[in-house]
Amino acid sequence: MEVLKIATAGSVDDGKSTLIGRLLYDTKSLTDDKLEAIERTSKQKGYDYLDFSLATDGLVAEREQGITIDVAHIYFSTATKSYIIADTPGHVEYTRNMVTGASTSQAAIILIDARKGVIEQTNRHFFINNLLRIKDVIVAINKMDLVDFSEEVYNNIKADFSELMGKRDYQDQHITFIPVSALKGDNVVNRSDNMSWYQGQTLLEHLEQLDQKDIYNIGTPRFPVQYVIRPKTEEFHDFRGFAGKVYGGELSVGDEVVVLPSMTRSKIKAIYFYDQEFKTAPRRSSVTITLEDEVNVSRGDMLVKANDLPTVDKQLTATVSWMDADNLVPGGKYVVQHGVNKVLAKVDAIEHKIHPDYSGIEENVTALQMNDIAKVRLKLNKPIFYDSFKDHRTNGSFIIIDSRTNTTAGVGFIE
Secondary structure (H helix, E strand, C coil): CEEEEEEEECCCCCCHHHHHHHHHHHCCCCCHHHHHHHHHHHHHCCCCCCCHHHHCCCCHHHHHHCCCCCCEEEEEECCCEEEEEEECCCCHHHHHHHHHHHCCCCEEEEEEECCCCCCHHHHHHHHHHHHCCCCEEEEEEECHHHHCCCHHHHHHHHHHHHHHHCCCCCCCCEEEEEECECCCCECCCECCCCCCCCCCCCHHHHHHHCCHHHHCCCCCCEEEEEEEECCCCCCCCCCCEEEEECECCCEECCCEEEEECCCEEEEEEEEEECCEEECEECCCCEEEEEECCCCCCCCCCEEEECCCCCEEEEEEEEEEEECCCCCECCCCEEEEEECCEEEEEEEEEEEEEEECCCCEEECCCCCECCCCEEEEEEEEEEEEEECCCCCCCCCCEEEEEECCCCEEEEEEEEC
């Protein structure tokens, strides 16, 4: 079954957790014991409605404060599709959590409180979705029941958000506006009788019709080798295959390829998935590839088409989202993991800090603190094979590891 990964974003009390809980409830994805617990807790709190946020807020602190603190992943399915929703916190101090939740998502839901409209934090949410090249963004204007389901309020918020869209640099984004009431269930799964003026799809209807081919960013084919397969059995005595995942495009039998970093050339002889053989490996498929020539290929190498090489260099400039409590400073030494490759790196310079509310940049920055986003220059101890993140979402990103603590200290998106 097709799997769709969705990230949510919204400010405090915009209703993210309630929206997700409503999706689970109306698609009958909540187990009986979970539903009973929600009903019991809602009565204990004196609510005359079901508090659907209890379906997602798992930490005690989240339940006590009624806010989302950590990224929660929620799973549910319909008859046609499976969903993984990353319920991310909306606070400024949890920017790193928003980046983490959106980093593997193909679509995003940005919630806006109909009473508040577009606020500063909305800018941040849209900036992160733009930075991460999320192709399909749903702007869910929530709590329409608290503004008497007003079409005028909806249109005003839509106009304000359209102004924000003019600041983005990722023009391939598809933006959809949907007025909803997560608490009452209007336009979440079922169409609202209270907003007859809205003729578009419900939230679930929109998610159901999203095509994977449309929401995955298309790039050039890249095949990082994760494992060299040598069975050395009597039946496959001379078999030598290279296992990995195809990113960006597709590879076919007969394609002339270059092995990086050796620059050795060969052609694809066969493509296998376990015991099946295919003529073409589509993007995002995990396969084993054999080559016509006996060439040296190891874990960490990359197969690319001969006429479409990435950049091979020992230095790069990237937009970095810093996630560590210890500051990033010029001269700092880290490990950069790019795909399956790990290389030593040194921070050459912090060019400028970027304000994710679209208010501009800050120069002469001497350090990055947790949740800061900045343009950073790095020098590596050996070359890596990369593309610009704008052109290739997978091969243009990396993580920064603090070698002392082995923690993921930051993520980078290559210019």
